[in-house]
Amino acid sequence: MFDGLKDKLGRFKDDVESEQDPNADPDPEADADPEADPDPAPETTAGDEGGDGDDDGPGLAKKAALAATGRTVITEEELEEPLEQLELELLGGDVEMGVAREITDRIRERLVGDTRKQVESGEQVVERAIGDALRDVISVGQFDFEARIAEADKPVVLVFTGVNGVGKTTSIAKLSRWLADRGYSSVLANGDTYRAGANEQIEEHADTLDRKIITHEQGGDPAAVIYDAVEYADANGVDVVLGDTAGRLHTSNDLMAQLEKIDRVVDPDMTLFVDEAVAGQDATNRAVEFNDAAEIDGAVLTKADADSQGGAAISIAHVTGKPILFLGTGQGYDDLVRFDPDEIVSRLLREED
Ligand SMILES: Nc1nc2c(ncn2[C@@H]2O[C@H](COP(=O)(O)OP(=O)(O)O)[C@@H](O)[C@H]2O)c(=O)[nH]1
Numbered sequence: 562m563f564d565g566l567k568d569k570l571g572r573f574k575d576d577v578e579s580e581q582d583p584n585a586d587p588d589p590e591a592d593a594d595p596e597a598d599p600d601p602a603p604e605t606t607a608g609d610e611g612g613d614g615d616d617d618g619p620g621l622a623k624k625a626a627l628a629a630t631g632r633t634v635i636t637e638e639e640l641e642e643p644l645e646q647l648e649l650e651l652l653g654g655d656v657e658m659g660v661a662r663e664i665t666d667r668i669r670e671r672l673v674g675d676t677r678k679q680v681e682s683g684e685q686v687v688e689r690a691i692g693d694a695l696r697d698v699i700s701v702g703q704f705d706f707e708a709r710i711a712e713a714d715k716p717v718v719l720v721f722t723g724v725n726g727v728g729k730t731t732s733i734a735k736l737s738r739w740l741a742d743r744g745y746s747s748v749l750a751n752g753d754t755y756r757a758g759a760n761e762q763i764e765e766h767a768d769t770l771d772r773k774i775i776t777h778e779q780g781g782d783p784a785a786v787i788y789d790a791v792e793y794a795d796a797n798g799v800d801v802v803l804g805d806t807a808g809r810l811h812t813s814n815d816l817m818a819q820l821e822k823i824d825r826v827v828d829p830d831m832t833l834f835v836d837e838a839v840a841g842q843d844a845t846n847r848a849v850e851f852n853d854a855a856e857i858d859g860a861v862l863t864k865a866d867a868d869s870q871g872g873a874a875i876s877i878a879h880v881t882g883k884p885i886l887f888l889g890t891g892q893g894y895d896d897l898v899r900f901d902p903d904e905i906v907s908r909l910l911r912e913e914d
């Protein structure tokens with residue numbers, strides 16, 4: 562999952578490592594023993610090793626280790642090149658520009674002048690700086706979704722928005738299963754009255770899951786369908802209404818008017834924006850546009866199982882201020898997991914998968 566980003570972060574770690582003087586003793590403890598220190602003469606290596614010969618001190622990783630013992634610090638100049646490279650790599654990995662900048666700024670903040678006392682290897686210091694920076698950026702707005710469902714007046718109304726084909730209907734079916742696993746009943750409402758075959762598709766899910774489904778004729782008013790589902794839930798003690806919507810182009814005024822009407826008529830407890838990880842930067846841009854049209858409370862990022870860079874996963878929360886709540890990880894009903902920032906970060910920093 563998110564292998565593109567994982568590789569890029571790994572390269573940054575390597576970059577910082579490779580700043581290390583090839584002649585320097587890799588063991589920082591050796592610095593205490595003058596005889597054991599080969600004391601590299603920088604003049605003799607100038608021009609060698611890809612032009613890094615002007616680096617006459619210990620490398621960055623080593624400095625980071627020394628910084629951890631309070632003996633020296635990393636300077637801003639030394640980090641400049643690896644961070645610039647990382648920023649480019651992040652952009653290439655579909656990370657939104659402001660988010661890439663935020664991440665590199667935070668890494669710089671954490672590493673420059675770092676004189677923490679813990680004894681750590683340079684790599685650990687660098688890795689923790691990257692991890693903290695990522696975690697800050699992707700945990701924006703996180704809240705306890707299950708607690709929110711538990712505490713809200715019933716029925717809780719959830720409306721799903723997003724363009725066609727990203728996995729809204731599938732995610733609704735998965736969430737219905739997820740809720741049932743936690744003791745909540747749900748009714749499905751097909752607010753996608755636009756697309757031919759939409760009723761049949763969601764009916765199939767409802768049949769398989771044995772859920773009530775509310776549909777209207779194609780071309781009907783989506784707000785009215787979801788309204789009917791709310792009435793049904795009210796009358797039958799159903800906990801959650803899962804309202805699907807049509808995935809027309811996000812630029813369409815029609816869609817905006819439709820979402821506004823749903824907001825007005827059914828006043829959903831939460832609007833969840835759905836998009837696919839594989840859409841990368843497009844998914845991030847759409848999240849912003851949908852959030853502008855009908856304010857979202859969170860996002861579901863689907864197709865995390867498919868080969869994607871991962872940029873959307875770390876950009877959406879930061880650009881919208883709303884958290885990613887779930888990841889879709891396959892086509893089955895159980896392939897929905899809570900988005901856990903800590904787990905994503907450790908996954909991105911893990912050496913092997
Ligand atoms: N691999 C994978 N496929 C998914 C996931 N979520 C949805 N899909 C597939 O994406 C396609 C479109 O999904 P659908 O729910 O119809 O999208 P909608 O148009 O937004 O309602 C279907 O073939 C789904 O099986 C996911 O998490 N992983």
Ligand SMILES: [Mg+2]
Binds near residue numbers: 726729
């Ligand atoms: Mg659909």
